[in-house]
Amino acid sequence: MDLIPLPSHTTTYAADHEVFSLRPxxxxxxxxxxxxxxxxLRDTVGAATGLPFTAGDHSAGGGVVRLAVDETVPGGPxxxxITVDPVGGVRITxxxxxxxxxxxxxxRQLLGPDAFRRAPLGAREWxxxxxxxxxxPRFGWRGFMLDVARHFMPKDGVLRYLDxxxxxxxNVxxxxxxxDQGWRVQIRRHPRLTEVGAWRERTKVGLRESPLWDERPHGGYYTxxxxxEIVAYAAARHITVVPEIDIPGHSQAAIAAYPELGNADVIDTAALGVLTSWGVNPNVLAPTEDVLRFYEEVFTELLELFPGTFFHIGGDECPKEQWEASPLAKDRMVALDLKDADELQSRLIGHFDRWLADRGRRLIGWDEILQGGIAEHAAVSSWRGYQGGITAARAGHDVVMCPESHVYLDWRQSDSPDEPVPISYxxxxxxxxxxxxxxxxxxxxxxxxxxGTQANVWTEVLDSVRAVDYMVFPRLAAxxxxxxxxxxxxxERDWPGFEARMRSHYARLDALGVEYRPxxxxxxxxxxxxxxxxxxPGSPPIR
Structure with a gap:
């Protein structure tokens, strides 16, 4: 049946030619x-097949597709x-x-690739x-991270990726x-975050070594x-949306909008614009009470929009040079009896860990939040290999495994010179x-x-939905x-079997209009x- 993901148990209990036919x-x-x-089913499979799927318990010769909830079905919620009976019909429990x-x-997969289209191709038997x-499922968190900050993806593209x-x-x-390169969500109390922070003057084409620039302004944001709408569309597909608002690093777009958020006693923050290039950036948030209050106001608005348990605060790649040169930051470390800037960042993360917990939410951050001591309720996205996740799990903290060496889908897919904008291994x-x-x-x-686990796609060099499709698929299927x-x-995994099933899955992706890497x-x-x-150079062992 060439199903992806592979089901736990499959039995064909009649001869191969035995089928149930869906009819009007x-x-x-x-x-x-x-x-x-x-x-x-009515909106999506019905559109592809042209079948009405009229509500009812009995059919005059057309059979029934029955949907039911039964808590005794094993494997969690x-x-x-699925049972397909050639006479009685289909039961999904x-x-x-x-x-x-x-x-x-x-x-839908059992019906064949044409069930993935948006309209029928013509009269046929299903x-x-x-x-x-x-x-x-093996894991409760089966995630995909979509970076809409570096290159903005309009709302319709996000809805498509939810499908x-x-x-x-x-499901996440x-x-x-x-x-640094853009702020993509409206905050009513702080409108300059999108008025200023959602737009950059130009964009580096390629990574930092490239001499090429796209001189067109780039930007956009979600109201x-x-x-x-995105959250409701996701919920109708049993997908939870976890927002990420980066602190204290990766924050130049916010500082460009509100210069008082930066380390103004060290640099001229009023001269900063939204960053036009890529890489780790020294311009980070100031570790002050005013900054904490600002982000509490931002988070308060976002908690009303995102009802899920987890809230991602980034916490990665925060250079400490400005803090180490800042009299205000030094005074803060003395006042809090902290030994270094790592502990200062940990204290900032811990503040929002408690703030979110008081509101029934949980903080999650990249594995740098382990530096200086991990916050009490925090979960960790382990991206720099496995070690951060191992350390967190041994300390009793929940972990989402997403090591860059395995599941960063912006990494190149072969060593051919034809691969577009090749990154890493x-x-x-x-x-x-x-x-x-x-x-x-x-x-x-x-x-x-x-x-759980998660695949991530960063979009520094992915400037269109077509480019995202190419890097994400078919690897997201695996x-x-x-x-x-x-x-x-x-x-021990059956790679030849998966490769054979992918031949059918490519036809599904074609029907969906996905421009995957052939x-x-x-x-x-x-x-x-x-x-x-x-x-x-080279391609080192996976682990």
Whole structure:
């Protein structure tokens, strides 16, 4: 059946030619708790097939697609079962509403690639193989991080990626909303964050070594109603949106809008604009009470927009040179009895850890938040390899594993000179498929703190949706299987079997309009000749 992600258990209980046919008379029976999945089936699969999926419990000759919630289905609230009976029809049973929805996603795959289109191609028979499936995810956090700060992705592009995530059973969109190069979300109390911070004068083409510039201004932001729409659209697909607002580093766009946020006793913050190039930037937030109050006001507005438990504060790549030269920062360290600037950053992160906890939320940050001591309630996104996640898990903190060496999808996909703007080491589709999120050196108790895994795409050199598609797919399909399915040790995984299933999955991606990297390499319009990246020589072992 070529399903991706691979289900836990599949049985074909009749001869291969036994099928159930969906007809215009086929009705959709949606039990309590399945309303979201039923609406999605009608709107999405119904649009592709032209079938109405009329509500009802009985059909005169067309059979029934039944949706039901049954908490006894194993595997937690996202577990599901599908039974396709050639006579009686289809039954999708989930342990919770999310399980029913993921079962509906599997049903769509069973119908074939044309079920992924937005309108029927013509009259045809839609059939499902007689089978029984039982499935549940390995991880509760199956994430994808989309960087809309470096290159802005308009709202429709974000909604499209939510659909692509749902098709791959991913359930957390980590939306990277702010950085040195742009502030992408409206804050009513501080309008200059978008009036000034959402726009840069020009953009470096390629990485820092490149001499090329795009002289057009670049920018954009989401209004608060845009965010409400994105969050609601995600929720209708059982996806949680986790916002990231970077502090104290990666904050020049905010400082450009409000110079008093920066270290004005060290540099002329009023002269700073939104950053036009890339890389680690020395212009960071000042560690003052006024800055804390400012970001409390920002976070207060955002908590109204993002109802999920986790709130990402960045915390990575914060150079301390300005703090070490700042009389105000030094006085702050003395007043708080801190020994160095790392402890000062830890105190700042700890402040927001407590502030968020008081409001029923949890702080999550990149693994640099371990420096100077980790905050009490914090979870860690482990990006600089596994070690940060190992340290956090051993200290009793939850971890999302997203090591750059494995699941940074902006890294190049081959060593061919045709690869567009090549970054770092080669990470192929097979490399991603063999990624193991849980380090072997963790005890079972420690490993329980690995609550999930995430693939990240940074967009410094990805200036269009087409470019994002190329870098993300097909590797996100392999990552989705790693995040969902119990595949065993990396060296034991059935790579030839996955590669064979991908042949069907490419047809689904084609139907969805995804401009993925073909197995044979980039198509002519996917190349970027003359644009420098930063490739690293060779391709060292994954781990």
């Amino acid at each position: 008379e086929t009705v959709l029976s949606a039990g309590p708790g399945t309303e979201v999945a039923a609406r999605w 996202e577990g599901y079962r 989930g342990a919770g509403p999310a399980g029913v929805f993921w079962g509906a996603q599997t049903l 059939t499902l193989p007689a089978c029984h499936l039982s499935d549940a 692509l995530m749902a098709a791959h059973k991913l 969109l980590h939306l990277h909303l702010t950085d 608060q109603d845009d965010i409400r 080669v990470r192929t589709l097979e490399d991603v498929y063999r990624f193991e999120p849980v380090p072997a050196e963790l005890t079972p108790e420690e490993a329980a703190h690995v609550i 990552f989705a299987e790693v995040a969902w399915s119990a595949l065993g040790a990396p060296e 197995p044979g390499g980039p198509l002519p319009w996917q190349r970027r000749p003359g644009v420098l990246g930063r490739p690293r």
